[in-house]
Amino acid sequence: MSLDILNQEPFRFLLSFGAILFLVLNLAAVFTMAERKVSAYIHLRFGPNRVGPRGLLQPAADVFKLFSKENLAPSRADIWVFLAAPIAMFLPAALVWLVVPFAPNAVIADLNVAIVFFIAMTSIGALGLIMAGYGSRSNFSLLGALRGAAQMISYEVPLILSLLGVIMLSGSLSLVDVVNAQAGGFWHWYFLPQLPMFVVFYIAGLAEARRVPFDLPEGESEIVGGFMVEYSGMTWGLIQAAEFASMGLISAITVTLFFGGWQPPFEFLDLGNFNWVWFGFKTALLVFTFQWVRWSVPRLRMDQLMDLGWKILVPACLIWLFVTAGAMLLFPSVF
Amino acid sequence: MVIAFVFLASMTLICSLGVVLSRSIIHSALFMSGAFLGIAGFYIMLNAPALAAFQVLIYVGAVTVVILFGIMFTQKPQAKHYRTIISRQLWPGFFVALGVGAFLAYIVTIQDWAGNEPGNGLRSVEAFGENLLGVNGAPPIFGLLFEVASVLLLVAVIAAIVVSRRRVGDGVDRGVEE
Numbered sequence: 219m220s221l222d223i224l225n226q227e228p229f230r231f232l233l234s235f236g237a238i239l240f241l242v243l244n245l246a247a248v249f250t251m252a253e254r255k256v257s258a259y260i261h262l263r264f265g266p267n268r269v270g271p272r273g274l275l276q277p278a279a280d281v282f283k284l285f286s287k288e289n290l291a292p293s294r295a296d297i298w299v300f301l302a303a304p305i306a307m308f309l310p311a312a313l314v315w316l317v318v319p320f321a322p323n324a325v326i327a328d329l330n331v332a333i334v335f336f337i338a339m340t341s342i343g344a345l346g347l348i349m350a351g352y353g354s355r356s357n358f359s360l361l362g363a364l365r366g367a368a369q370m371i372s373y374e375v376p377l378i379l380s381l382l383g384v385i386m387l388s389g390s391l392s393l394v395d396v397v398n399a400q401a402g403g404f405w406h407w408y409f410l411p412q413l414p415m416f417v418v419f420y421i422a423g424l425a426e427a428r429r430v431p432f433d434l435p436e437g438e439s440e441i442v443g444g445f446m447v448e449y450s451g452m453t454w455g456l457i458q459a460a461e462f463a464s465m466g467l468i469s470a471i472t473v474t475l476f477f478g479g480w481q482p483p484f485e486f487l488d489l490g491n492f493n494w495v496w497f498g499f500k501t502a503l504l505v506f507t508f509q510w511v512r513w514s515v516p517r518l519r520m521d522q523l524m525d526l527g528w529k530i531l532v533p534a535c536l537i538w539l540f541v542t543a544g545a546m547l548l549f550p551s552v553f
Numbered sequence: 554m555v556i557a558f559v560f561l562a563s564m565t566l567i568c569s570l571g572v573v574l575s576r577s578i579i580h581s582a583l584f585m586s587g588a589f590l591g592i593a594g595f596y597i598m599l600n601a602p603a604l605a606a607f608q609v610l611i612y613v614g615a616v617t618v619v620i621l622f623g624i625m626f627t628q629k630p631q632a633k634h635y636r637t638i639i640s641r642q643l644w645p646g647f648f649v650a651l652g653v654g655a656f657l658a659y660i661v662t663i664q665d666w667a668g669n670e671p672g673n674g675l676r677s678v679e680a681f682g683e684n685l686l687g688v689n690g691a692p693p694i695f696g697l698l699f700e701v702a703s704v705l706l707l708v709a710v711i712a713a714i715v716v717s718r719r720r721v722g723d724g725v726d727r728g729v730e731e
Contacts, residue, residue: 299583330602331603334610338606340614341609341613341614342614345618348622348625352621364626371618
């Protein structure tokens with residue numbers, strides 16, 4: 219077949235990379251729209267309602283506005299670090315989508331260490347945040363970056379620990395294997411035996427995506443935008459895209475690890491190759507809960523943040539890790 | 554394959570040079586993360602994606618971030634002149650570098666590398682990993698030693714926290730008179 223050339227190495231990589239960029243950028247636009255609409259309905263407002271039917275074309279107008287704005291940089295900024303920071307924030311969030319299984323056989327790279335790859339890429343996000351905060355040469359930015367670095371270093375620990383239960387149950391680091399191990403109805407999904415781990419992962423994921431109870435690096439009412447205060451135009455747009463992409467990513471990974479990925483809730487609802495509908499539905503539902511939390515919960519203080527991470531989430535993870543290991547030793551027939 | 558190698562090699566070399574030649578210590582740390590990423594790319598080319606992922610996780614995501622986090626607390630992380638960063642102990646450094654280079658060159662030339670294609674050479678890394686984890690008949694003592702070492706590190710970290718902890722009403726640390 220003539221299309222086989224697209225499955226050869228340089229083309230396959232370029233094609234999948236392009237597809238991922240297309241997906242992530244559009245996802246960011248759609249999530250921006252969803253964020254504004256959900257917040258509006260929670261506030262009993264209408265939200266954006268001028269561009270297109272019910273304001274649905276607002277993202278297109280936003281993108282056009284961002285592209286036509288001037289990119290300003292502070293005159294004393296460290297210009298290379300300043301300009302590289304949005305890329306360093308966006309690329310890791312985009313690259314992890316390479317290993318997410320969307321449907322049966324629909325995964326771009328079935329890595330056998332996909333979960334480690336996800337953790338590694340998440341940990342680079344803190345680097346981009348520090349680059350943005352330092353490169354701007356502004357005190358607000360530096361404060362935001364310091365807060366962000368402390369937060370992301372701390373919450374990486376419960377994030378990684380909460381994955382261990384799923385890894386032990388499925389016996390694999392590959393996301394495809396994890397999804398396949400959850401086949402056969404929603405009572406086989408890992409959120410039931412790993413409920414505490416799921417809660418910890420969800421909270422730590424909120425913190426890694428810097429969503430609202432954990433938005434100290436941004437802290438609009440305290441440090442007026444934190445690490446991104448000096449950005450404008452499309453560099454700011456790229457940072458926003460990275461934030462929304464990582465929100466979608468955390469939701470997708472949560473769905474994959476704890477809610478069976480593309481597995482339908484009941485076996486008779488199996489859609490074959492169209493099971494990506496289930497994956498998309500569950501991911502969208504989780505993204506909605508992220509937005510719901512944002513408009514319901516106040517921001518944590520720095521000491522509360524550290525207490526929650528180190529004194530509650532980490533011990534909870536360790537305890538449930540021992541419970542899981544003990545259960546697997548005592549009742550090997552169940553697992 | 555060759556293009557990828559040239560790209561990764563030049564990225565690693567340029568970033569390594571940037572680490573030593575940059576005047577700003579923040580730039581040095583950022584260049585260092587670039588060099589680590591290049592090395593992770595080499596691991597992927599050598600069919601060891603797990604090693605690459607751990608390289609990125611530990612060196613880029615943890616070590617560099619902690620270094621940057623520490624640097625941001627310091628006052629002026631910028632040297633004014635290149636003399637400040639290169640002039641000290643130039644000749645002893647030169648001879649040490651020469652000695653290390655000669656030693657490495659000697660090791661590289663006498664070693665039998667058993668082919669240069671990924672996956673076809675001696676799988677000594679695999680045997681090494683099995684020995685370390687104590688599977689396939691290897692004694693499990695090395696894994697235990699590894700874990701003991703990591704627990705020791707944890708104890709050291711907790712001890713550092715205890716030693717540097719301020720008690721309420723201490724007031725000494727900021728020079729405040731009681």
